[in-house]
Amino acid sequence: MEEKERELLTEEALLERQRALEQKEEELKKKESVLQKAEEKIAKTKHGIYDRIDVSVGTMDKIIFVLGTLLVIAVFAGIFLK
C-alpha cells in the first residue's frame, strides 16, 4: 500500500515536472522567436546609404578614373591657361 502511494506521488511529481518543463520550453521558444525576428530585421534593413548602390567594382574604377582625369585637367587648365 505504501509502495503504491509512493508510486502515485512519484508519478504526480513527474507530471508536475513535465508541466513545468513544457512551460519553460514554451517561454524559451517565444524568446527565440523574438531574437530571430530581431536578427532578420537587422539582416534585411538597408541601414546605410551605400547599400542602395548597385554597381560593380569595375564600374566604380572607371568612374574614379574619369573623375580623376577631369580634376587633373581642371587644375592644369586653371594653373597654365590664364
Add this chain to the structure above:
Amino acid sequence: MEEKKNWSEFLLNYALYFILGIMIICVIIADPSFLSLNNFLKILAQASTRGILALGVAGMIVLAGTDLSAGRVLGCGAAISASLLQSVTYASRMYKGITEPLPLWVPLILSIVVCVAFCLVNGFGVAKLHMHAFIISLGTQLIAYGILCLYIDSQEGGAQPLASLDPRYIDLVNGRHILGIPNLVWFFLICAIVMWVIWNKTTLGKNMFAIGGNTEAAAVSGVNVAKNIMLVYLVAGVLYGIAAFLEAARIQSVTTSTGLNYDLDAISGCVIGGVSFNGGIGTIPGVIIGVIILQVINYSLYYLGVNAYLQFVIKGLIIILAVAIDVRKYIAKK
C-alpha cells in the same frame, strides 16, 4: 598578377591624395615662394576654425547624417561674440550700454548656448522624429540665416558689419604667444585632442560608431540610440560655438555672409579625411588632415590666381572623387 592587383587597389584607394600631392608639387614648381613657414602658418590659422567646425560635423557624418546648418549657425555665434566684444570706444557699436569691456568668457558662453540650441533642434528632429538630417539641417540653416540677418539689421545704423573689436579679444585669438604659432592653431589642437578622447575613450564615442554602423544592431545591443544622437549633436553645438567665437576675432568683421559655405568646407574636409557617409567610419586625425588638405588646395589655387569660378569646379570634383573612392572601398569590401 596578385602584386599588380594590390598595386592597382592601392592606387585607386589613395588616388585623391596622389592627385592632390601632384597638384601641390605643381604649385611649388610654379611659385617656389609658396613653400614658406609664414604661408604654412597662414594656412593652418585659416584651417583652424573650419577644422573645429569639421570636428563637430564629423560626428554627424559618422552617424550617417550631415549638417548643412553648421555655417549659418557659426555666423549667429560669431555675430553674438562680435556684438558683445566691440571696442567700448567705438561710437557705432551695437550695445552702447556696454561701457566697460565684458569678460571674454561671457560672449563665448552665449555663443556656445546659441549654437547648442540650434544643434539640439537638429538632434531632436533626427533622434526623436526620425527626420533625415539633410532636411532638418536645411531648415535650421535658413532659420539661422534669418535670425543672423535680423540680429545684424537690428543695429541703430542698420545692417552694418560688426567690426572694431576689443583688442584683448583679437589678441587672444590672433596673437602668437607660444612658439610663434597663432593661438588659433593651439585652440584647434586642444579641441582635436578632446574630440579624440571622446571618440576613442568614452562610451559616447563607441555608441556613436555603433549607431552609425548599424542603428538596429546598436538598439538591440542596448544602446539608447536617441540619447546618444542628442549627445553627439550637443557636442557639435559646443564646437560650433567655440569656432564661432574664434572666427569672429579672426576675420574681425562679422556680416550677414559670415559662415556662408563653411559647412560645405567642413563636410568636404571630413570626406577627404576618410569619414564615410555610409556611417560608422572616421578618425579625428583623418578629419584634421582632410581640413588642412582642403585649405592647402584653397590657398594654392588662390595663390596661383586660378579663376575663382574654376576653383568651385575643382573643389566640387574633389568632393565627388572622395565620395566615389569611399563607395568603391565599401563595394570592394562587400
